[in-house]
Amino acid sequence: MNKNLLFVFLFLSIGFISFAQNARVKGVILDEINRPVVDVNVSYSGNVTQSNSNGFFEISIPSNKKVTIIFTHVSQKMMSMTVSLKPNEIFVFNPVMNSYAEQMGEIIVSANKKRVQGITIVDQSTIKKIPGANAGIENILKTLPGVNSNNELSTQYAVRGGNYDENLVYVNEIEVYRPFLIRSGQQEGLSFTNTDLVQNVDFSTGGFQAKFGDKLSSVLDITYRKPTKFGAAFEASFLGGSVAVDAVSKNKKWSAITGVRYRNNSLLVNSQDTQTNYTPSYTDIQTNINYVASAKWQWSFLGAISQNKYLYEPLTRETKFGTVDKPMALAVYYEGQERDKYDTYFGAIKTTYNVSPDFTLKFIGSIFHTQEQEHYDILAQYRLGEVDGDGSVVLQEVNYTKGIGTQLNHARNDLDALIVNAEVKGIYNWQENLLEFGVKYTRESIRDRVAEWEMIDSAGFSVNPPIVNLPKNNQPYEPYTGPLLPYQNVRAINFNTINRFSGYAQWSRKGYLGSNEVWYNAGARFQDWSVSGGIVEGKNQFVFSPRAQFALKPDWDMDMVFRLSGGVYHQPPFYRELRDPSGEVLPNTKAQQSVHVVLSNDYNFKMWNRPFKLVSELYYKSLSDVNVYTIDNVRIRYIADNNAKAYAQGLDLRLNGEFVPGTESWFSFGYLKTEENYEGKGYIARPTDQRLKFALLFQDYMPNIPSIKLYLNLVYNTGLPGGSPSYADPYLYQNRLNDYRRADVGFSKVFIDNNRVSKSRLFKDFKELSLGFEIFNLFDNQNAITNTWVRDVYSKNQYAIPNYMTSRVFNIKLSARL
Known part of the structure; x- marks a missing residue:
């Protein structure tokens, strides 16, 4: 190389x-x-x-x-x-x-407009090339500073101390949503964004402008391309496949791009500790249709249908943990199965009218409908004990059993959600001032049934929940005459409607301070909302969020831009943030608030006579009315009482450029500290407190055989907080998971591209053709996503047993484009 x-x-x-x-x-x-x-x-x-x-x-x-x-x-x-x-x-x-x-x-x-706004531009060709267990836009985002994830099966990500619900995602200026009931990464299947359809990807990790909506952490702004002639793309691998077709009418007024995707995670899930019968099916179809009515008026339609069937039958699990001096093992036998289903339907119409050369109006209307079910009955019989010094996990070699028991989990959760949006936006250029404004109405209709419980039997007797006032249980030494209750029991039926009115206005201008260039941006957002349909009617709530950006490009020989941005950011609660651990909707839950300040430097320079860029950002967030939550895999459960405050602070660095001529690579570093103080008990680490992050995205090729290419995706994160057992005080459980270390590498042989044309008649119409070989988790590191808590009935201890992610996996991928 x-x-x-x-x-x-x-x-x-x-x-x-x-x-x-x-x-x-x-x-x-x-x-x-x-x-x-x-x-x-x-x-x-x-x-x-x-x-x-x-x-x-x-x-x-x-x-x-x-x-x-x-x-x-x-x-x-x-x-x-x-x-x-x-x-x-x-x-x-x-x-x-x-x-x-x-x-x-x-x-x-x-100067680059997006550069002064602090927006990272991700090249579409890089997205398609870089390997990952969940290849796509989110796979690339996880290599950027300030973006963290320790779950390669999930497309969700945390940004600068926020959680998965704090990230905005737009496609063609239309906000898109994720399913509600997802509990684990392997259930997610496909990201909404189809990378075969993408033209531009812009990403901001904080300090973004008022025109972007009401979330606390980040904005991912994606634009699908408008085709100019017929084309097609195809990809197939052991993880699934995709087809995309571009079409254009003869008069060039109509154009459409359509993509179909299928994914199967069996290859990855079967590499985990838990052995399963796993038959998933993730399929979606998306289309983006454009119509040019006149030189002034354009229309577009974005539609998507997704079906996610998750059939999961665990068989056995064998996990070793502990220390070299005291190795331990957990062995589990399962009965039962899980049957989940997620059907989503999305449609949006967007029209753009150029009133004059300086004034543009846009109307956007969208509907999102999701029908989700989460049904499972799984019986787990476990044995916890010490093993031989070689760390064997075979049950017959357990020397001393410390815990034995049974756990039965049951759920019949069903959700139906309909979200309707109508929005008007305007852009007006007035005497070197750019004015932007918009108003939006959103109606969210949620029908939700929660029915889940957990029974635990340890050493022959049922374990009752500790929060219920029951007679003391001294089994097996004394008979127990009290009632037997599920250890956890959540039952609720919620029919809720949320009406929201929101809007923004902002001003931008470019000017000079002496011989130095400056850019100004100032604006504000508002939102008014109310929750109805519960036992208690929600009151109207209102938030106002002023924001500003200032950028300076000094008149220096060095090409530098300094930027100061921030403001007040609010996140009015979505349905999941309104529901407390018992399943009850608390309609008067307040919006979380963050005062956000970002100071950054953007430096373009040449090294080895090739272009490079170094971006450094220092940030601080002060959060109030915080809605405390716990994370189990990717499932978030909120307390919904706004009785906490928090902060997040850190430093992000990213160097990108042509380390190899003609290719883009980058190195990222991030430092983050985020803590919360719940009910005045003192500050402890938040669930997303990922202290250090290093990432490398590297592209290379063989100098003598340039058609053979290398793509490397390497991430190192220090360990996240490991959580706490049910009903336990999180202030007493501040242990952390092990560091997350992962390297994915891909090798590609390019047969046809702009520099190589096929002489075969069979492939004469192909513009690109390549065959790739990928290795996921190259060094076979054992990375954990969460802990399973197992009780020792004798010592009353609870052991944190890591739930390991995927091991080393091999994949072959064929890509072609006409």
């Missing part, structure tokens, strides 16, 4: 030196009805490049002098632009060509 791999670990010592005197211009070329223009010649002084099938171009130009770039195309009028950029500056320019008049313009100073 390329020798530059050795330099990945040396960037801190040499990465701040820049020698180059070039700048870059890149962007997407569109026509007057916003379609990408293919094969545009982009040139200056004899240097020429062309736009690709998506209209994208990139060209390197000299810095610190005026350069005229010319855009020419056989069906469009010539366009020219004179630009003057500083060394290493990257200017994003998206020209609109037309067929009736030539255009000329001049730009003296410029």
Whole structure:
């Protein structure tokens, strides 16, 4: 592999030196009805490049002098632009060509708009290439600083001390949702986002603008592409497959992109400690249809249908734990099965009307409907004991049994949710000021039945819940005459409706302080909501969230941007946040509030005569009205009383660039500390307190055989808090799981791409064809997601037994594109 791999670990010592005197211009070329223009010649002084099938171009130009770039195309009028950029500056320019008049313009100073907003742009081609047990956008996000996850079977992620419910996800400016009843990562199946359909991915880990909705932690903003001609993509592996088709009408007014996906996690689940009969089925179909009614008016429809069937029959489990001096083992035999089903339907219409060149209006309407069931009856008979020094877990070799018992879990949980949204948004350019505003109505209708209980039998007698006032149980020494109750019992029927009105307004402007460039953004959000349908009617609640950003680009030789952002962020409760551990909905649960401050530096430079970027961010969050929760795998249960306060603070660093010429790689580091204080008891670690994070995403190829490529995805996280047993005081259980260490590697042989054309008639229409070999969990590390708590009836101790994730797994993947 390329020798530059050795330099990945040396960037801190040499990465701040820049020698180059070039700048870059890149962007997407569109026509007057916003379609990408293919094969545009982009040139200056004899240097020429062309736009690709998506209209994208990139060209390197000299810095610190005026350069005229010319855009020419056989069906469009010539366009020219004179630009003057500083060394290493990257200017994003998206020209609109037309067929009736030539255009000329001049730009003296410029910068990337998203750069000053603190938004991370994730390249779509990188998303498809990087290996992972759950490959896709979320797989890439987990390599970014400030983003944490220790569950490779889940697409959910935590950002800067927040939990999974605190992340906004938009597709084409439309908010999308996850299922409600998911308890474990292997139940999730597929992320909503289909990577075959993606054009742009923008991600912000905090300090985001007022136009983004009411969540505390992050924004993932995804745009699906608009096809310009027929195309198709195909992928198949041991984990499933996908097909995507692009279609365009003859008059170019209609275009559509449709994707179908199937996934089966058996390969991964069968590598865990628990042996199972596992027959899942995850299938979805998505389509994005676009219609250009006129040069001013455009329409689009985004639709998705997903069916997730989860059939799970555990057989046995054997787990070793403890220390070298005192190895222990848990052996479990199971009876019963779990049958879960998640059907989701999503549809959204979006229309954009250009009232004038400076004023645009948008209307968005969407419906999300989910029908979910979680039914299981699982009997687990366990034996806990000390084993031989070699750590054997075979039952016959247990030397001393410390605990034996039976656990029966039962659930008949059903949920039906319908969420309707209607939104109007506007964008107005007024004398170099950008004004944006929007209003939105949301109606959430929830019908939920919760019926689950757990019975525990230890050493021949039933264990009653400790919170009930019952006669003392001294079995087996004395007979017990009191009632037998489930150790845990949750029963509730909730029919609730939540009505929400929300809106935002914000202002942006670019200016100068002396010779330094500055950008301003200020805005505010509001939301008014009420919960009805419960025993107690909820009262109207209102929150107001002012936010601001300020960015400064000094007039230095070094290409740096400094940014200060933050404000007040509220998260009005969603249905799951309203439901307490007993299943009762508390309609007057308040919105959680966070005062968020982010100070960042963005530095573009050249190293080895190639472009690099170093981004550093220092942040602090002060949280009030905190809704305390526990996490079991990916299931979150809230207390719903707002009786806590918390904070999160940390530092994020990310260096990305061309460590290998022509490829993008990055190294991430994150430090985080987040603690909460519940009812004045003092500060303890929150469930997402992931102190240190290191990640490496690396791409390489063989210098002598460039068609053979390497993709490496490496993550190291320090251990999360391990939780506490049922009914236990979490202040007494502050142990942590072991560190999370995972490396996924992929090798790919490229047969056809832009540089390699097939001579075979069978493959003459293929634009891409590759065969990959992937190794998940390359070093076979034992990573734990949560603890199972097992009781020792004699000493009354409870042992935290880690629930290990997947071991080493091999996969083969075939990819093609027409």
